[in-house]
Amino acid sequence: MPSLKLSNLFRRNADRRSLKERASDLRASIGALNRPATPQFAPGSAEAKAAWRDACHQHSxxxxxxxxxxxxxxxxxGAWTTRELMRAMETGEITVTEFARLQPIASLRELRFAEIAHELRIGELFALAHADEYPAKAEADPVLAAIAASENAEAAMTAFAASTEGRRLTDxxxxxxxxxxxxxxxxxxAAWATVPTTAEGRAALxxxxxxxxxxxxxPDWQAKVRQEFCGDPFLALLAAVEAATRDGA
Known part of the structure; x- marks a missing residue:
């Protein structure tokens, strides 16, 4: 197979477009990213896996x-990469002149690899095809919402009491x-009835x-709780929960 003549790709074209024109094209292409023309397959579906296999074949x-x-x-x-060239220049394995000659070729080669992967949606299709191998995003612990609702009600009562302090209430x-x-x-x-599902929820509870x-x-609630039945076991359990949540258990 004939070798790839990357050096030919660096020749300037006489009718090369202006920087302003190329910037306009770039803005248009970035805007197009928000309007995908290709279908997105359901994560883990047979269609996604088939599309991934086909993309790999086309990439090869x-x-x-x-x-x-x-x-x-x-x-x-193998072939020099831009990272290997930089490391080789830093260690003296190659000269600065050699680096300056080879780096543009290696950089363009890597750019072509990246363009092919982008056009074939390699990263996107890999994630969709192998979705079952990754954990799903954890849903918010239900106890957090229950506690927030209770604390809002407590705050409402505190505000109401402050607004009526020192006088008789109207009907x-x-x-x-x-x-x-x-x-x-x-x-x-509701808060007492909700069971935490995460370490964050247990800490909040x-x-x-x-x-x-x-x-x-x-304020001296711990001393008073000890005077109640099961006060000491209650405090011991609370301390254990706090310690476990600090450790991420």
Missing amino acids: IRALPLHDCPELDHPTG AERSQEDVIERDQRATRA ARYVASQAELTFG
Whole structure:
């Protein structure tokens, strides 16, 4: 097979387009990336796997000429890459002159490989074909939303109490207070009933337990909890959960 004459690709064309024209083309091509003309297959589907196999076959055919590049023959076999050339120049294996001659050829060769892979959607199709080999994105722990709802209800009650402090409530305000109290009870019950599914959720629940105990017993809640039945086991369990979540268990 005839060798690839990459040096011919560096010749300037007499009617080469201006920088402004090429910049305009680049903007248009980038904009086109947001409007894919090719179908996207379902992750892990038979269609995605077939498309991946076909892309690999086409890549082998189109990239074959790039492997025959005597200008870049490496002393130990294979072809020089831009990274290997840089390392060789730094260690004195090749001279600066040799690097300056070979680097543009190696860079263009790698660019052609990248263009072929881009045109054939190699990266995209690989991910879609092998989707089953990667973990799915973890959904948010449901306890986080439950705790947030409860904390919002607590904040609403705190704000209401501050706005009515030192005076008698009107009938409308008493009705409003009843609504807020019902919301407090309901959201607390929902938080207690929700089982964490992640370390983040367990850590949040441990903090929520401590905050609820402080709301009930005050700043010295730990001392008061110890006076209650099962107080010490409760504190021991809470400490264990906090330690485990710190360790990422």
